Amino acid sequence: MAEKTDLNKVVDKVLVSEEELQRRIAELGAQLSEDYEGKDVICVCILRGAVHFFSDLVRHMTCMTELDFMSISSYGNGKRTSGIVRIAKDMDTSITGRHVLIIEDIMDSGHTLKHLKKVLEAREPASLKICCLLDKPSRRECDITPDYTGFVIPNEFVLGYGLDFNNFYRNLPYVGVLKPEYYE
Numbered sequence: 001m002a003e004k005t006d007l008n009k010v011v012d013k014v015l016v017s018e019e020e021l022q023r024r025i026a027e028l029g030a031q032l033s034e035d036y037e038g039k040d041v042i043c044v045c046i047l048r049g050a051v052h053f054f055s056d057l058v059r060h061m062t063c064m065t066e067l068d069f070m071s072i073s074s075y076g077n078g079k080r081t082s083g084i085v086r087i088a089k090d091m092d093t094s095i096t097g098r099h100v101l102i103i104e105d106i107m108d109s110g111h112t113l114k115h116l117k118k119v120l121e122a123r124e125p126a127s128l129k130i131c132c133l134l135d136k137p138s139r140r141e142c143d144i145t146p147d148y149t150g151f152v153i154p155n156e157f158v159l160g161y162g163l164d165f166n167n168f169y170r171n172l173p174y175v176g177v178l179k180p181e182y183y184e
């Protein structure tokens with residue numbers, strides 16, 4: 001880790017380093033390229049958390065891709081998500097009859113992606129899959145698993161590489177664990 005700046009002073013430890021991120025993302029890209037070979041796929045970045053993962057991942061995909069963006073927010077009190085998801089920005093592309101890959105930062109309780117999946121399935125895509133950089137299966141409250149996962153992580157609050165703590169720290173180049181004293 002670099003010296004203690006305002007950014008990394010809240011970080012307890014690095015959970016996934018830049019090198020580990022890039023190595024695994026290259027593997028995921030190769031796997032997706034194989035699975036979607038000969039098809040074209042709409043890759044949907046879920047803003048804002050997936051921004052770096054999406055950008056790095058699609059550059060490892062060798063199949064035909066269209067890139068689109070959605071911004072969603074979950075209503076909930078405090079750190080719990082309610083499962084009621086508001087689409088703040090919808091994608092621009094029509095997905096009916098198309099292959100769609102949702103690219104998200106993390107699956108926690110699973111409520112957000114379960115709801116999003118239901119919304120997108122109603123538009124009748126040819127296929128709909130979920131690729132998450134991180135998965136916290138111990139926190140799951142619904143019956144859903146990502147089709148592709150970068151790293152399975154323990155039940156700790158993480159930040160960096162797109163993930164925020166109070167809307168900051170998304171520009172840390174690695175995934176770190178938040179120091180316990182910052183976590184109310």
Ligand code: IMP
Pocket residue numbers: 049074081105106107108109110111112113156157158159163164165
């Ligand atoms: P879920 O609906 O509980 O699966 O919530 C998923 C959303 O919660 C993610 O898209 C993140 O925005 C946020 N989230 C869950 N865990 C963390 C974490 O450890 N750090 C930062 N954001 C998180």
Ligand code: MG
Pocket residue numbers: 047048049050105106
């Ligand atoms: Mg998110």
